[in-house]
Amino acid sequence: xxxxxxxxxxxxxxxxxxxxxxxxxxxxxxxxxxxxxxxxxxxxxxxxxxxxxxxxxxxxxxxxxxxxxxxxxxxxxxxxxxxxxxxxxxxxxxxxxxxxxxxxxxxxxxxxxxxxxxxxxxxxxxxxxxxxxxxxxxxxxxxxxxxxxxxxxxxxxxxxxxxxxxxxxxxxxxxxxxxxxxxxxxxxxxxxxxxxxxxxxxxxxxxxxxxxxxxxxxxxxxxxxxxxxxxxxxxxxxxxxxxxxxxxxxxxxxxxxxxxxxxxxxxxxxxxxxxxxxxxxxxxxxxxxxxxxxxxxxxxxxxxxxxxxxxxxxxxxxxxxxxxxxxxxxxxxxxxxxxxxxxxxxx
Amino acid sequence: xxxxxxxxxxxxxxxxxxxxxxxxxxxxxxxxxxxxxxxxxxxxxxxxxxxxxxxxxxxxxxxxxxxxxxxxxxxxxxxxxxxxxxxxxxxxxxxxxxxxxxxxxxxxxxxxxxxxxxxxxxxxxxxxxxxxxxxxxxxxxxxxxxxxxxxxxxxxxxxxxxxxxxxxxxxxxxxxxxxxxxxxxxxxxxxxxxxxxxxxxxxxxxxxxxxxxxxxxxxxxxxxxxxxxxxxxxxxxxxxxxxxxxxxxxxxxxxxxxxxxxxxxxxxxxxxxxxxxxxxxxxxxxxxxxxxxxxxxxxxxxxxxxxxxxxxxxxxxxxxxxxxxxxxxxxxxxx
Numbered sequence: 001x002x003x004x005x006x007x008x009x010x011x012x013x014x015x016x017x018x019x020x021x022x023x024x025x026x027x028x029x030x031x032x033x034x035x036x037x038x039x040x041x042x043x044x045x046x047x048x049x050x051x052x053x054x055x056x057x058x059x060x061x062x063x064x065x066x067x068x069x070x071x072x073x074x075x076x077x078x079x080x081x082x083x084x085x086x087x088x089x090x091x092x093x094x095x096x097x098x099x100x101x102x103x104x105x106x107x108x109x110x111x112x113x114x115x116x117x118x119x120x121x122x123x124x125x126x127x128x129x130x131x132x133x134x135x136x137x138x139x140x141x142x143x144x145x146x147x148x149x150x151x152x153x154x155x156x157x158x159x160x161x162x163x164x165x166x167x168x169x170x171x172x173x174x175x176x177x178x179x180x181x182x183x184x185x186x187x188x189x190x191x192x193x194x195x196x197x198x199x200x201x202x203x204x205x206x207x208x209x210x211x212x213x214x215x216x217x218x219x220x221x222x223x224x225x226x227x228x229x230x231x232x233x234x235x236x237x238x239x240x241x242x243x244x245x246x247x248x249x250x251x252x253x254x255x256x257x258x259x260x261x262x263x264x265x266x267x268x269x270x271x272x273x274x275x276x277x278x279x280x281x282x283x284x285x286x287x288x289x290x291x292x293x294x295x296x297x298x299x300x301x302x303x304x305x306x307x308x309x310x311x312x313x314x315x316x317x318x319x320x321x322x323x324x325x326x327x328x329x330x331x332x333x334x335x336x337x338x339x340x341x342x343x344x345x346x347x
Numbered sequence: 348x349x350x351x352x353x354x355x356x357x358x359x360x361x362x363x364x365x366x367x368x369x370x371x372x373x374x375x376x377x378x379x380x381x382x383x384x385x386x387x388x389x390x391x392x393x394x395x396x397x398x399x400x401x402x403x404x405x406x407x408x409x410x411x412x413x414x415x416x417x418x419x420x421x422x423x424x425x426x427x428x429x430x431x432x433x434x435x436x437x438x439x440x441x442x443x444x445x446x447x448x449x450x451x452x453x454x455x456x457x458x459x460x461x462x463x464x465x466x467x468x469x470x471x472x473x474x475x476x477x478x479x480x481x482x483x484x485x486x487x488x489x490x491x492x493x494x495x496x497x498x499x500x501x502x503x504x505x506x507x508x509x510x511x512x513x514x515x516x517x518x519x520x521x522x523x524x525x526x527x528x529x530x531x532x533x534x535x536x537x538x539x540x541x542x543x544x545x546x547x548x549x550x551x552x553x554x555x556x557x558x559x560x561x562x563x564x565x566x567x568x569x570x571x572x573x574x575x576x577x578x579x580x581x582x583x584x585x586x587x588x589x590x591x592x593x594x595x596x597x598x599x600x601x602x603x604x605x606x607x608x609x610x611x612x613x614x615x616x617x618x619x620x621x622x623x624x625x626x627x628x629x630x631x632x633x634x635x636x637x638x639x640x641x642x643x644x645x646x647x648x649x650x651x652x653x654x655x656x657x658x659x660x661x662x663x664x665x666x667x668x669x670x671x672x673x674x675x676x677x678x679x680x681x682x
Contacts, residue, residue, distance in 0.1 A: 050543040176632055177402075206401040207570065208629045211614035215628050233544060236616030240623055259620040277548040278618060279577035285596055286395075286578065288552045292545040295513045311545075 010080065011038040012195060012227050013062070018075035018089070020054070020061050029299040031057040031070070033251035033307075034345065036326060039195065042225045046242025046259065048232060048274075052296055054251035055231045059197045062229075063102050064093040079195075081105065104134040107193035111200040113180040117172035123183045124168030127152045127190050134191040155186040158223075160216055178209035182216065189220065196228045202237065214241060235278055239263055247271050250297070250307035253326050257333030267335040270308045306337070314339055322347075353391040354427065356532060356564050357413070362386040362422035362437075364408050368637060380637045382408040383419070384588035387663060390532070392427075395558065395565040397579030397596070399572060399611075401633055405588040406568050410534050412437070413566065414453055415444055426451070429531065449479050449528035456537035458517035462509040468495065468520055469505040475527040494523040498553060515546035519553065526557070536568045551578055572615050576600060581669075584608045587644040588636050590663055594670040602682070604672035606649045609682035643675070651680055 020032040032054040039045050049055045060066050062077055077088040079101065091098045110116045117123055131138065131148040138151065149168065156164035159182040172180055181201060188196055198217065202210040214237065221228055230241050238245055238259070245262040247255045247270065255268035266272045276290040294311040297303060303310050309319035322344035329340040338344075363386075365379040383405040390396045398406045412419040415436055424436040429450060436444070452475075455461035462471050472494055473487040481487050492502035498519040509517055518538065525533055535554070539547045555578065558565060569575050575582055576596055583593040584607065592605040603609040610629040631648040634640055640647050646656040655675055663673045674680070 050545060178632060206633070207572070208401060208610060208614045209632070210616075211628045212630070214616070234616065235544070235618040239618045239620045240616040242620075263618065263620050274544060275618070277545055279548075279551070279573045280618060281573055281576060281600065281612065281615060285576055286555060286580070288555065289548040289577070291548045291552060295515050295546060296543065298513075 009040055012041045012080050013039040014078040016076040018058065018061060018077060019073045020057050020066055020070060021073050022070045024069060027300045030302060031251055032061065035251065035253050037246045037253060037256060039227050039229060042227055043244060044221060044228045044230055044242050046230045046238040046245045047248060048235060048238045048245060049248035050233055050296060052250065052299060053248040055248050056199055059199055059229065059231060062088060062197065063106060063108060064088060064091060064098050103130060104137055104191045105193055106195045106197065107188040107191065109184055109188045109196065109198040109201045112204055113184040114172065116184060119171060119173055122169050123172055124149065124152050127187045130187060131190050137191050155190055159186045177205045178212060181205060181213055185216065193226060196226050198228055199231045235275065250302060252307055253336065254308065255333065255335045261333050267329050267333055267340060268337050269312045269314045353393055355389040356392040356427055357390040358425040359386055359388050359413065360423040362409060362412060362424065363420045364412055364417065365420045378637055381588050381639060382636055383412065386590045388583050388590060388593055390564055390566055392564055393562055394580040395567050395578055397575035397582040398566060398568045398585065399570065399575045399582060400585035401570060403633060403636065404585040406585050407536055410536055410566060410568050414451060414534055450530055451532045451534065452525040452528060452530035454521055454525045454533060454535040454538045457541055458514050458521055461521055462517060464509055467506050467508055471509065472520060472524045472527055475524060479528055494527055497526065498523045514542050515549060518542060518550050522553065532564045532566065534566045539574060540569060540571060554578065572611060587634055587639050589644060589673060591645065591673045592671065598670050604666050604670060604677040605674045606651055606680065606682060607645050651676060
């Protein structure tokens with residue numbers, strides 16, 4: 001696993017003050033409301049948060065896949081490409097550059113592989129199609145269907161699918177959940193991406209299969225040195241996979257830092273509360289767990305000020321009035337909380 | 348609630364549920380899915396028995412048999428009623444089953460799908476009362492108000508519809524409905540798995556509190572080991588339709604006596620980056636319950652498997668007081 005990368009290397013991706021909103025009939029939903037983070041080359045960045053925290057929308061924005069009525073309203077998504085930074089947020093979603101980045105340089109492993117594969121084409125055909133679309137990533141030589149099929153078989157072998165020559169001709173519904181997710185990973189890797197976005201890749205599968213898939217992702221990450229953004233709501237998965245962690249709540253980054261600091265020295269009250277509220281495999285049973293009071297607010301009813309203040313045990317008067325900025329609070333960690341600094345976002 | 352004196356409220360013996368697989372124009376039966384294939388356990392009054400396993404292991408089918416939502420193929424489900432009789436739910440005719448339905452209730456997994464969106468909370472929570480003969484609307488309203496208060500919701504909410512509530516609140520509504528008829532046994536099938544982490548703890552705490560207050564007995568079905576561990580007095584582990592291990596919670600986690608249980612525990616990702624384990628990941632996949640392997644169902648994935656495991660199916664036997672395991676070598680393995 002990569003150690004937390006020092007500032008020396010240049011980031012692969014820089015998200016700066018990203019805002020995505022959905023103009024619905026009943027009002028405006030600010031799904032992502034000023035999110036900033038970096039991804040270093042070869043790093044596994046864990047993004048953790050509960051439903052509605054904007055983690056999936058942020059990832060869709062990085063791929064320019066936000067569907068109407070959703071829209072990137074402001075912010076930058078700078079991606080390093082051939083030595084220079086391009087701002088994905090400014091690229092036309094259907095333009096040639098974006099189509100080259102999407103699937104080619106940034107690939108996605110979706111949560112539900114059953115829904116992601118077409119049921120009327122074999123999984124092999126679908127991966128061959130992706131390889132042919134981005135064939136220049138496999139070198140100068142023009143690739144034919146047969147070459148692409150050979151590559152697919154090789155990928156299947158890499159992701160631990162037994163009998164790969166037969167399995168490429170299977171339909172997604174003929175594969176078990178674990179195999180289907182492995183095939184999805186093969187498809188994501190098919191164009192040698194530099195950044196892989198895994199959106200809850202193990203949420204829909206069983207715990208013993210999850211352990212296999214996580215092991216596989218770790219192995220492939222080490223082999224290909226691909227950067228991974230790993231999105232999940234499961235703190236256990238984050239602790240096992242990520243080297244650096246971003247904690248999100250209601251579209252904003254609450255805290256970010258190296259995985260060990262986040263789990264052993266969390267600075268933001270939300271991170272602390274989240275870590276306390278999960279039952280583990282040790283500790284006392286059948287006693288009341290510490291809870292985060294209240295519920296996630298309805299998207300139309302975003303609280304003013306810090307989004308977490310109505311549920312925060314340490315909330316102060318100021319938290320309801322101003323939004324704290326995300327600033328360094330230790331040499332390694334950043335937090336957006338007035339407990340640690342006084343700077344508010346500009347209104 | 349661990350008194351040794353507690354009597355069994357429910358005793359399941361040799362429970363089986365096979366679903367036929369039919370093929371062809373004549374729908375000829377060509378095989379069976381052995382969804383539940385030999386499950387034995389007891390649930391003592393006032394305790395929580397956790398039933399845990401991966402998808403397809405038969406935990407939900409077993410719980411549905413106990414509720415008689417489906418009819419079991421074979422086996423006995425002995426239930427001690429409020430008036431002290433012991434009846435076999437597996438064979439009870441519908442007429443005699445009906446009055447017992449008030450005593451055995453269910454909490455569902457999906458807080459969005461299990462409430463009628465066209466009914467107010469009053470009607471959703473009050474319907475089991477109406478079905479059980481509480482025809483006076485004032486009486487029902489009073490009881491629903493009391494139930495909503497019990498689960499931590501404001502009684503004023505009763506005239507609203509389910510869509511106005513969050514997942515956690517809806518799960519509270521589902522719990523209020525399950526409690527409407529003063530049940531003794533509550534079967535909860537994955538009651539917190541659809542909830543966010545911060546809300547999950549609230550609902551688990553509520554279930555523990557209600558159990559203590561109302562002397563409820565829980566059969567808690569779930570796939571999440573840490574949740575089951577937190578809430579259960581004893582835990583039963585299922586694999587391919589069979590019970591493979593049953594033990595008090597501390598004994599099960601302290602010293603598992605079945606290789607599958609041990610593998611399941613190792614597979615749970617620990618929420619601590621300093622504990623990064625890679626060893627002992629279980630290979631292979633769960634076999635199909637339509638064509639289970641010979642001998643012990645777990646032998647193709649078991650790292651301790653011997654010739655005997657391939658040939659001879661192990662029985663569930665008591666390896667320590669109250670600790671049962673379906674493994675030939677339960678006593679000798681260091682897991």
